[in-house]
Amino acid sequence: MTRLLQILFFALVVRPVLMVVLGVHVRRRELLPREGPAVIIANHNSHLDTLTLMALYPLRDLHRLRPVAAMDYFLRNRFMRWLAEDLIGIIPVNRVKGAKEGANPLAGAEAALDRGQILILFPEGSRGEAERMAQFRKGIAHLAKARPDVPVTPVFMHGLGKALPKGSFTLVPFNCDVFVGPPLRWSGDIDGFVEAARGAVEALAAEAHVPDWE
């Protein structure tokens, strides 16, 4: 039932909006992982990021896509919880510092990979200021270390932060671009992997025409 609702939501709401109001253009779509387990990492500017990445997949694959998202934000009330967990299918992560000692915040993500799902992860940890890339957190490297055989595909997105930035609920039409890069593998070093992941997304950003937005 929820799966049907999810398919309808993407077919009737998300896709038409992305196609008509926004106009999403993807470069090298064929590099997106077809099968799980796999991880997609992307820069984060807008709530539309998750929806856009999910909408790039066929409707029948939607339930295999699992965005990793902040527990404190998305589970803050019952409606948000339903939207995030049931309709979108997020894996909640506790990003608040001082979480219970010894608990693995990525346990849910690792379990999803073990079930062959495709994770969507934003290593900046937050949308931050739209269209500006922040530092990458180390979570992605810990996940890659825990599941070293899983490919990590870098993606750079531009334009969605202008269409719907943090703090705004009004969608303003802008074209947006999605750039997909070749997958990364665990390199054996936490800091090195974070660096490589950010480098890969930045290399994709260099391809884009990004007009000033100040």
Added chain:
Amino acid sequence: MLGLAPEVWWTLAGIFAVLVAATVLVRLIEGPGDPANPSELASRTRSWWFMVTVFTIAMVTWREVSTVFLALVSFMALKEYLSLIPTRRIDRWVILWAYLAIPVQFYWAHVSWYGMFIVFVPVWMFLFFPIVMALRGETEGFLRAVGTLSWGLMICVFAISHTAMLLALDGVSDHAAGGAGLLLFLVIATQFNDVAQFTWGKLCKGRFIGRIVPSVSPNKTWEGFLGGLLTIAALSAVMGPFLTPMNAAWSALAGALIAVAGFSGDVTMSAFKRDLGVKDASHLIPGHGGILDRVDSLTYAAPVFYHFYFFFFVTEWPG
């Protein structure tokens, strides 16, 4: 839907015949190729099929559909424009308002309200957006923001809306093909001029006279321009009396004017893109680039042809 004159149907059928011929020609020149990875010419032709089909459906159904279709073209052009240029965060709301100018402008066209149509963007929107921006209190980059938004609205909304205004000339012309005939005449002449200039340019390869403005558009040659102009003038002389109230001589003149205007729109848009450092405005239409790359010549040809026709042939405005 059934109100369209036989001339319009014949012309549309003619366009499809040309498309079939072009597809066969491309196939003969290039061979079957790889269907998954088509050459630029092949994907260009394929996109033409798509665009002509959508345009035909928009033309032959109802006038409401035609006008909404033209408004959507305007919307996609403005969106592409605003996505390419530098904008200010604070102007997000102003930009949303700018999009809302599109349905209003096309509404004036739809109800044939010439007085409002002709002043809404150049007067009211032109005055409205700067004061809204000023009231937001941010002066840094003010002139650039006002200037770029005004130019974008004039090109992508005002200029393109003249296509819808041609449809509204239905009651004015006593020719059976009416407004649809005028719009078809304009669109065929403009689009075919693009193809003709390109083809003449390739055939002559700048052998005789040379390039016109190499720093803006290195592929534009005098041979292409003049070849296109003569081709379109000749084509228009045949097509005009069939589709519009103009006789052969007036049609040839209109065709020549459209060729000059189409060239101007093309080069103007090239200068704009070159300034921003992009080759194509987007990747919406495979083989063509963005919507702005396809309608660039129309942004000049539509107002020029409309006002040419209005001046010489519309003696009495109904209502």
